[in-house]
Amino acid sequence: MDPQQQPANEDASGGSCKGGSFLCRQSSTRWTPTTDQIRILKELYYNNGVRSPSAEQIQKISARLRQYGKIEGKNVFYWFQNHKARERQKKRFTTSSDVPMQRSSVANASWKPEDPLIHSNKSPSINHTGYSLASSSSAGVLPVGQMGNYGYGSGTMEKSFRDCSISSSGGNTNEVSISHGWVGIDPYYSSCSFFEKRKSLHGALDEEQ
Amino acid sequence: MDPQQQPANEDASGGSCKGGSFLCRQSSTRWTPTTDQIRILKELYYNNGVRSPSAEQIQKISARLRQYGKIEGKNVFYWFQNHKARERQKKRFTTSSDVPMQRSSVANASWKPEDPLIHSNKSPSINHTGYSLASSSSAGVLPVGQMGNYGYGSGTMEKSFRDCSISSSGGNTNEVSISHGWVGIDPYYSSCSFFEKRKSLHGALDEEQ
DNA sequence: ACGATATGAATGAATG
DNA sequence: CATTCATTCATATCGT
Numbered sequence: 001m002d003p004q005q006q007p008a009n010e011d012a013s014g015g016s017c018k019g020g021s022f023l024c025r026q027s028s029t030r031w032t033p034t035t036d037q038i039r040i041l042k043e044l045y046y047n048n049g050v051r052s053p054s055a056e057q058i059q060k061i062s063a064r065l066r067q068y069g070k071i072e073g074k075n076v077f078y079w080f081q082n083h084k085a086r087e088r089q090k091k092r093f094t095t096s097s098d099v100p101m102q103r104s105s106v107a108n109a110s111w112k113p114e115d116p117l118i119h120s121n122k123s124p125s126i127n128h129t130g131y132s133l134a135s136s137s138s139a140g141v142l143p144v145g146q147m148g149n150y151g152y153g154s155g156t157m158e159k160s161f162r163d164c165s166i167s168s169s170g171g172n173t174n175e176v177s178i179s180h181g182w183v184g185i186d187p188y189y190s191s192c193s194f195f196e197k198r199k200s201l202h203g204a205l206d207e208e209q
Numbered sequence: 210m211d212p213q214q215q216p217a218n219e220d221a222s223g224g225s226c227k228g229g230s231f232l233c234r235q236s237s238t239r240w241t242p243t244t245d246q247i248r249i250l251k252e253l254y255y256n257n258g259v260r261s262p263s264a265e266q267i268q269k270i271s272a273r274l275r276q277y278g279k280i281e282g283k284n285v286f287y288w289f290q291n292h293k294a295r296e297r298q299k300k301r302f303t304t305s306s307d308v309p310m311q312r313s314s315v316a317n318a319s320w321k322p323e324d325p326l327i328h329s330n331k332s333p334s335i336n337h338t339g340y341s342l343a344s345s346s347s348a349g350v351l352p353v354g355q356m357g358n359y360g361y362g363s364g365t366m367e368k369s370f371r372d373c374s375i376s377s378s379g380g381n382t383n384e385v386s387i388s389h390g391w392v393g394i395d396p397y398y399s400s401c402s403f404f405e406k407r408k409s410l411h412g413a414l415d416e417e418q
Numbered sequence: 419a420c421g422a423t424a425t426g427a428a429t430g431a432a433t434g
Numbered sequence: 435c436a437t438t439c440a441t442t443c444a445t446a447t448c449g450t
Contacts, residue, residue, distance in 0.1 A: 082430070294441095
C-alpha cells in the first residue's frame, strides 16, 4: 500500500492554467498532502482531538504545515471535514442498527484501512511527543489536557486549547529528519493568479477579518 | 438469531464462480464482484434507478449481495459511485459534438437506454427473487427503489458547471436554486453563481501568501 | 509476458 | 454535517 503517489512536487501550479484559451481553471490544483502533512494532521485529529478547527486554528495549522509543502487554509479545513465525515460514514454503513452488544468481532474490517501507517524511517523509539500544536512554544500555555474525547461525542467542544502559536524557530520539533528532502519553502507562484484564492471558495469574501 | 450469518463458504469467491467461466480464486485485496452481484447491482441501478444509495440502503444491498459472495458496505458504495461517475464521464465524450442539448427537465425516470445488457452467465434462467431487500422485521422497508432521478445534467457543458437552472417548470415549485460559486471567465458565465458568504470560514481559509 | 482497458478504492473539493 | 462530484491511483482481467 502506500498509495502515496510519487513525491508531489509542490510546484503544484505546474500545469498552470490549461493554456489554450480563456477559461482558466487551475486544473490539477488539487492539494496533494505530503506524508508529513498527513502525519501531522492525523496527530492533531487523533491525539489532540481536533475535529473541526476554528478559523484561527486552521490558520495556525496550515501555517505550520506549510513547512512541509504548499498548503492553504481551505485544505486543512476540508481535510478535517472529510476525515470526520468519512469516519462517520464508515460507521454508518457498517453499523447497522446493531443493538449494543459486547462482542467485538464483526464490527469492523470494512471501511478505511485506518491509519495507513506512515512509516517513516524513524527509530523504533521515537516518541517525539510534545508535538501538540499547543505545546511547543510559550511556556505558559500548554495543552489543556486533551479533552480525552477521542471517541467522538466531543465534536463540539474541541475548542479547548487556545493559542497554538507555531513557533517555528524553536528548533524543537524537528524530531525526524524527513527523508526525501524538498521540503523547503517553495515560492510557489500561482500562475493563474487571477482567481487563485481570493475568490475560490464561494466567491465571496470578504472584508471581514 | 445470528447476525453473523455470513456464508462462510463464499469466502473469497470460491463457490461463486458458478458462472461457468473463469474467475475463481482470486484472493486479492480488492473486492471482485461476482457475476450475480454485478447482475443485481445493475438491476438496482437501471431498473430501480438507484444511483446513490444512502447508508441504510447500502446496508441492505450489501446484506443481500452477501449471499453471493463476500462483500462489504463500502464496496456497494463505491460501486454506485463509480458506476455513476463513469457513465457520466463516458457520456460526456459521446455527447461532445452534438447540438447543444436543450436540457429539458430531466425529471423523469429515464435512465438512458444504453448498456443494460448484463451479460450474465450462461444460466438460462437465473431468476433472482423479487425484492426482498427488506430483511428486518420492521416495516418500512420496501423496495429500494428511490428513483429520485435527478438528472444532474447531462449537461454536456464544458467542464463541470452544474446546471444552474432556476427551476422554471411550469409552476409547481417556487424554488430558486442557485448556489454555485466560482467566478469563471467563461463565456457562459452569467447568471447563477455568487456569494454564499457563510461567515465562518472563508475569511480564514483564505490566507495571504 | 506485456500493454490496454475496466473498474475498485481513496480522497480532495464542493454543495445543500 | 451529510452527500455528492471529480480525479487519480491500484489492480484485475483480457487481448495479442
